[in-house]
Each structure stands twice: as C-alpha cells, then as structure tokens.
Amino acid sequence: MGHHHSHNHSHTHSDLKRRNLFISILLNILITVAQVIGGLLSGSLALLSDALHNFSDVISLIISYVANNLSKKKASFQKTFGYKRAEILAAFINAATLIVVAILLIIEAVKRFQNPQDIESNLVIWLSAVAILGNGFSVLLLKKDSETNMNMKSAYLHLLTDMMASVAVLIGGLLMKYYQLYWVDSLLTFIIALYLIWMGFDLLKNSTKVLMLFTPDTVPIKKIVNEINAFERIKNVHHVHVWQLNEDEIHLEAHIDFNEDITLSEFDDILHDIEDLVFNKYDINHVNIQPEFGKDDVKDVIVQD
Template sequence: MSHDHHHHHQVQGKNLLFSIVLNLVITVAQVIGGILSGSLALMSDALHNFSDVLSLVFSYAANKVSKKKSSVNQTFGYKRAELIAAFVNAMTLIIVALFLIYGATERFFNPHKIASGLVIWLSILGIVVNGLSVIMLKNDADKNLNMKSAYLHLFTDMLASVAVLVGGLLMKYFQWYWVDSVLTMLIALYLIIVGFDLLKKSTQMLMLFTPVHIDINDIISEVHKISGVHKLHHIHVWNLNDDELHLEAHLDCLEDIKMSEFNEIVHQMEHVLLDKFQINHINIQPEFNKEEASKDFIVQD
C-alpha cells in the first residue's frame, strides 16, 4: 500500500486572539449603549458581537488543538477540530438570527423612542473594531473553513454596525424609529444566509462527502491514462480538513509487476491527482487478478 501527502497553508492564531479582545470591548460598550439608548438594533448588534466572542474563542481553541501531534490513539491528530468549530459557529449564526427576528417583530409593532446620538457613535466604534478584525483575518479566511466562520461572524458584525449607523442617522434626523426593527430584521436574514452556507460546507466535510469540485469519473479517466493501470476502483475522496484532500482506492495493474514498478505508477498518480484535482494525500492498494465480489468504482465498505 502506498501513500503520499503534501501540506499547505498554516493558519496563525494571533490575529484571532487580538480580534477576541477587540470584540469583548465593543460588546460591553454596545450592551451599555443599547440599555441607555433603548435601541434594539444596537442590543442585537451587541448580542451578535457576544456570540462572536464565543465563536472566536471556540475557533481559536480549535486552531490551537488542531496543531497537536498525532499519536497511536489519535492517528490523525486533532485536524478535524476546526471543522467542528466551523459547524458550531454556523449554528450559532442561525440561532442568533432567529432571536433577532423575534425581537424585531415585537418591536416593529411597538416602536420606542431611541437616543440616536449614542447609537451613531457606538455603531461607528463597531465599524472600526470589526473592520480591523476583518482585515486581519481575510488571508486565513480564504484558506481555512474555521477561520472563514470567524471571519463571517466579524464581517456580518461590521455590516450590522453600518446598518445601525444608517438607522441612527434616520432616527436622529427623521424620527423614523421603526427603522431600528427593519434593520435588525435585515441583519438577521443575512446571518441566516451566510450561516446556512457555512453549515452546509462544514457538514459535507464532517460527513466525508466527496468535495463538490471533484468528479470521480474525471479522476478515473485521468488515472486510466497512466501506463500499466487496468482499473481504479473502491474509490473514496474526502477532506480531512481544509488543507488535506484524501483519496483512497484499489488499483488493478495490467501485469504482475515488481513493487518498484508499482511505485512509479503511484508516483505518476500523485502528480496527476495533485495537479488536476488538488488531492494531496493518496493511499492506494495494489492488485493483480484479485477475485472480488465487486470491483465497482464506488463500493460501500
């Protein structure tokens, strides 16, 4: 049996830790400001920020745990910890959104006078703090689902603060207090959309589904072009985490070849699968004239 693996982007947690501190500050400020001003949008932004603090802490812990070494009891280490964090963070986005919709619906039919000046200044503070955090996490978010979940929490917070600022200005100059509820509802709907997308992606990875960009038939077609290959079957392709895309399969050879010749076939497969499909870890079981009940491409083992 042969295997090969390559590793890619290493996520650093220091930017995440700094974002946690910043969000703790803004959460406390918005809770106090929301109580004093009577703004539901500001309180909802504070609630969202608080959920972000918890999510960021979870993401930071998962990032640290995922770097722990493998052992005889944890042969893959804790590499999937970040997928669990992304899944939980996606769930919190949706749950927070449902709470916001409930509160906004109640407030819409019973609007309150709101101290708009305080809302405006605290929303500006939220934009600055979350905007800074978003910039710090952008690079890691493009390469890691856990970091993307943290990034999305912060990005939606920044958008929420922009919405709260617009609402504060409308309340200050036009006394449109119903805007507070409408903006809260829009923020919540956006949270549901991004949360569901993240939940779907993390669930697919946790369930070991074939990644959406991978077509098994294309893999078979490319591998079968390699000299000496008869049939690739019993194929499984899955994400261990964001960095590692695995393939395991049985490979029927045309002839009863030496191990050194099989190694050359696998070496060619490694290049093809990495270059064309970004598969960076393969595990191949060699076979020649082996009798099996089924040699289908996909087999439930």
C-alpha cells in the same frame, strides 16, 4: 501509501492568524461590555440586541481560536489524524450559530417594528460608531485568511455581519434623532439577518460536506478513474474513496487490479505517476493504493464498505 504534502501555511503565518484572532476577541469583549452598559442607560433595544450579537461573536472567535490551536497538535497513537478536523468542526458550529443569531434578529426586528420606542439616540449613535470601527478593524485582520480557511471564514462572517448590524443601528440612531423614523432600524436589521442566513447556510453546507466525508466538488471521480485506467499495466480501478480531511488535505484511496504480477519496485514507479497525476490536476495530496492481481472481489468503482 503516497503523500504529496502541501504546506500552504508557514509557522509565521499561523502565529499571525492566531494573533489576529486574539486581537479580535479582545476588541469584541470591549464592544460587548460598552454596548450592554449603553443599552441599559439609553433604553435602546437595538444596542442590547447588537450587544447580544457581539457576545455571540466573542464565543465564535474563541471557538475559532481554540480550534486553530488544536489543529496544530501532533498526531498520536490514540489520534492518528491529530486534531486536523478541529477547524472544520468550529466552522460548522459557528455557521449554525450564525443562522440562530439571524433568526433571533428577525424576531427582535419584528417586535421592534410593532412597538417602536423613544430612546436616547446620541448614546446609540456614538456606541454604534465605536462598534463599527472595532469590528471593521477585526474584519480587515481576518479577511485574507477567510478566503482559504473555513474556520476563519466563519469568524470573519460573524464579524462582518456584526459590523453591518452596527451600521444599521447607527443609521437607525441618526434617523431617530433627526426624523423620528424608528421603523428603519427594524427594516435594516431584518435585511442583515436575511443576508446572515444566506451566508451562514452556505458555510454550514460546505462544512457538513467535509464532516460527512463527501467527495469535494472539485474532484471528478469518474474522470480520475478513467485516467488511471489508461495506464498501460493497469486492468481496473475500483473501491474508490475520495474525501477532504481539512482545508489542506484531500485523500484518495483505491484498489488497483494489475494485468500482471508486477514487482514491488515496478508498483512504486506506477504509484509515483499516479500521485503526480492526481496532485497536479486535482490537488489530491494523500494517495493510498491497494495493489491486486487476480483477486476475486467486487470491481465496482464505488463499493459500500
């Protein structure tokens, strides 16, 4: 078994990531409470639906926060991989809820378009502005980590779309106050919901691929097999599995048939060369090779276990 461990995130960075998530949770709880009270006082369906969206953000952020903490737990005899998949699972759940929230927003937008109502626009304007500032700050906190981590991306997308929804509510409030154009709020909500579905589906697809142990798109199995087959003493590479465990680990497992009955130390040298090849070219950092000589088994590259 070979390993090329890549520690992309230091403990300090992990602590910062957790702190940023925690701050975002507190901000969104405050925004949700303010919008519920404001929505009830003003009679604004837009504010109440935005509060619902914000509440879904609180849930998604808590899921992301718990998953981030779980992923740091050590492996054990009962859990040999630890909780390394926790963040991928959180990304999957959050992506699914993104799509559900988007569908609810579309339904709400259609209803509101059909039945526009007079509301207290001043309260709507001020509370949506507060939500924009709060969510905007949270978006800035999570932006950097969202580029390298599916879990953080799911939380970031929830917050980004909620900030956009608040912008729609603000624009709607201003147009209602000065021009009585109540339908604009519904139109903007509908557009934001479509964007939410588009982004959510992409994240759902990517997290599903990881959970289903699909080969990462960046790993060309046929090319890797040909490159390993080119090693002088290797006769055949077969029974190959490549999967992504989490954001930081890609695993390669294979059987290798040798031309001769080599020693264990000779195998170690070849294994080291294989590890260097797949790590440097394809970012595969966990390699598990089963050496064989003259074994009568199926020599296909991909074998159904």
